Amino acid sequence: MRRTPLLFLAVCILAACGNNHQPTATTDSIPNREWWKEAVVYQLYPRSFKDGDGDGVGDLKGILSKLDYLKSLGIDVVWLNPIYSSPNDDNGYDISDYRNIMKEFGTMEDFDRLLKEMHQRNIKLVMDLVVNHSSDEHSWFKQSRSSRNNPFRNYYHWWNAERGKPTPRWSFFDVNSDAWKYDSLTNSYYLHYFSRKQPDLNWENPQVRQEVYNIMKFWLDKGIDGFRMDAFQFVAKDTTWPAFPPGYDRNIIKYYGMGPHLHEYLQEMNREVASKYKMMTVAEGAGSTLQDAMDLVDPDRHELNMAYHFEGMDVGHFDPNYSLPEFKNVYSKWDSAFAQKGWVSIFLGNHDQPRMVSHWGNDSPAFRELSSKMLTTFIMTMRGTPYYYNGDELGMVNIKFSTIGDYRDIATINSYQHLKATGGDTAAFLQANKRSSRDNGRTPFQWDSSANAGFTTGTPWLKINPDYTTVNAAAEENDPNSVLNYFRKVVKLRKENLVLVYGGYTVLDRDNPDVYAYTRELNGRQLLVLLNFKGKIAAVKTGADLSHAKILLGNYPDPSTDGNLKPYEAVIYALE
Ligand code: NOJ
Numbered sequence: 001m002r003r004t005p006l007l008f009l010a011v012c013i014l015a016a017c018g019n020n021h022q023p024t025a026t027t028d029s030i031p032n033r034e035w036w037k038e039a040v041v042y043q044l045y046p047r048s049f050k051d052g053d054g055d056g057v058g059d060l061k062g063i064l065s066k067l068d069y070l071k072s073l074g075i076d077v078v079w080l081n082p083i084y085s086s087p088n089d090d091n092g093y094d095i096s097d098y099r100n101i102m103k104e105f106g107t108m109e110d111f112d113r114l115l116k117e118m119h120q121r122n123i124k125l126v127m128d129l130v131v132n133h134s135s136d137e138h139s140w141f142k143q144s145r146s147s148r149n150n151p152f153r154n155y156y157h158w159w160n161a162e163r164g165k166p167t168p169r170w171s172f173f174d175v176n177s178d179a180w181k182y183d184s185l186t187n188s189y190y191l192h193y194f195s196r197k198q199p200d201l202n203w204e205n206p207q208v209r210q211e212v213y214n215i216m217k218f219w220l221d222k223g224i225d226g227f228r229m230d231a232f233q234f235v236a237k238d239t240t241w242p243a244f245p246p247g248y249d250r251n252i253i254k255y256y257g258m259g260p261h262l263h264e265y266l267q268e269m270n271r272e273v274a275s276k277y278k279m280m281t282v283a284e285g286a287g288s289t290l291q292d293a294m295d296l297v298d299p300d301r302h303e304l305n306m307a308y309h310f311e312g313m314d315v316g317h318f319d320p321n322y323s324l325p326e327f328k329n330v331y332s333k334w335d336s337a338f339a340q341k342g343w344v345s346i347f348l349g350n351h352d353q354p355r356m357v358s359h360w361g362n363d364s365p366a367f368r369e370l371s372s373k374m375l376t377t378f379i380m381t382m383r384g385t386p387y388y389y390n391g392d393e394l395g396m397v398n399i400k401f402s403t404i405g406d407y408r409d410i411a412t413i414n415s416y417q418h419l420k421a422t423g424g425d426t427a428a429f430l431q432a433n434k435r436s437s438r439d440n441g442r443t444p445f446q447w448d449s450s451a452n453a454g455f456t457t458g459t460p461w462l463k464i465n466p467d468y469t470t471v472n473a474a475a476e477e478n479d480p481n482s483v484l485n486y487f488r489k490v491v492k493l494r495k496e497n498l499v500l501v502y503g504g505y506t507v508l509d510r511d512n513p514d515v516y517a518y519t520r521e522l523n524g525r526q527l528l529v530l531l532n533f534k535g536k537i538a539a540v541k542t543g544a545d546l547s548h549a550k551i552l553l554g555n556y557p558d559p560s561t562d563g564n565l566k567p568y569e570a571v572i573y574a575l576e
Pocket of ligand 1: 090093130194230231284351352
């Protein structure tokens with residue numbers, strides 16, 4: 001096999017080969033093109049991004065001061081986690097006023113300026129819509145609980161205690177895992193799938209749905225570009241409250257997800273809101289089957305734009321020695337289910353997950369950068385809209401707290417308390433949470449090597465990862481080979497090669513335990529992506545003659561061309 005001269009490869013990479021690629025003459029023939037399919041979404045967790053006023057909590061002024069950074073990434077859309085008024089039982093996912101800004105985050109003037117300045121930079125803004133539940137401090141709930149006859153009573157799910165105890169429902173965040181909370185004021189129980197301070201809204205009440213549509217219009221009329229809909233698969237409920245079989249809580253999506261009338265509600269929302277604006281919609285979760293997901297996003301049904309499924313998150317959640325073929329099977333299965341119609345999201349991190357490099361890569365100093373770049377290559381070369389979580393572009397890693405006192409996340413804290421109260425193994429719990437806790441993904445963004453990583457001049461609300469002295473944006477900015485600059489290159493490559501957005505996907509050497517290999521093909525143009533998921537040299541059989549392939553990008557200065565990949569190597573080739 002003829003080897004491509006290394007000098008050629010080096011020149012090719014320095015010149016960012018592929019970035020000057022002529023768009024295929026036939027892009028007009030791509031059916032069903034949409035801006036939200038071609039966009040790269042950057043998820044911004046405001047509490048941890050940048051503190052503008054020194055109180056230790058990220059805020060809108062902080063984001064405003066970093067808009068040029070966001071622009072420099074090449075991303076198209078920012079998904080902003082909730083910034084609405086909230087007592088912060090669950091970091092903003094407990095909203096007490098949907099038309100106001102959380103005090104810690106700033107004012108509506110700050111928001112208006114943020115939106116305007118993002119749009120000036122051609123960055124779209126997608127907001128979180130959290131309407132499975134509100135805060136118990138929302139005026140609706142205060143009214144609702146005040147008496148059984150209050151006009152807002154039916155905004156939530158109540159069960160009168162004289163009927164006995166309601167059918168058990170499991171709660172994600174409750175210390176007793178009980179989703180029914182007794183309220184002596186009206187001698188009734190209310191439902192809360194999440195914390196006690198997050199009572200579930202009653203979507204079966206048409207007034208509630210109208211309230212939600214009006215809230216959506218309020219923000220859309222300001223000019224925002226879409227919604228990520230929190231816990232949306234749970235909103236519809238069977239209010240006859242049937243009993244679920246023992247162990248249902250181990251398969252909660254099956255029992256809580258895709259309740260009766262969900263599709264009617266989504267179609268109503270689409271008619272009343274989405275169809276009237278140029279916007280994108282993505283719901284968190286996609287049911288428990290591929291058909292569930294398709295039913296949400298089949299364009300003929302007029303519900304949502306794209307599915308955001310979690311099946312990939314389960315692979316290796318607790319196990320660093322997860323099976324790569326299992327990982328490949330999940331993504332290959334989802335790709336083929338949506339190859340003809342519908343659309344999915346591709347992500348490896350968000351604010352509910354540990355850091356992607358600690359989960360699927362290798363966060364040791366030797367391999368952190370290489371494996372971060374490799375995972376970034378995966379996200380940016382799959383079919384589906386990439387959702388990239390802030391901080392992953394620096395290769396941020398899990399903080400791995402040792403004591404419960406360091407955690408701030410209600411999910412981790414309440415599970416720990418539950419375990420302690422029931423005599424469980426708290427030491428094992430703490431060990432497991434070094435890998436899986438949500439706080440691993442929430443530590444403040446590492447801007448530079450100054451005190452508190454340049455995140456705040458105050459005391460940060462959550463400890464900062466001590467590796468910030470070397471892992472930070474300022475240091476990476478100055479290093480052409482940094483994770484940050486690699487991210488920019490691969491985003492640019494995706495934007496300039498529609499084959500990476502729309503091209504057909506074919507997995508190769510599927511059972512290979514170390515390497516993920518696939519092609520993307522569109523109108524005769526074929527790209528090959530090779531990703532070594534292991535910290536050792538690994539061989540892959542693709543059948544392609546790589547010696548003639550053009551290298552578009554790689555995470556080593558001398559990308560492999562003989563099918564033997566270096567540890568955590570990632571290469572994107574254009575096959576002639
Ligand atoms: C999903 C959100 O992503 C998570 O952060 C939150 O705790 C729950 N929904 C409840 O809103």
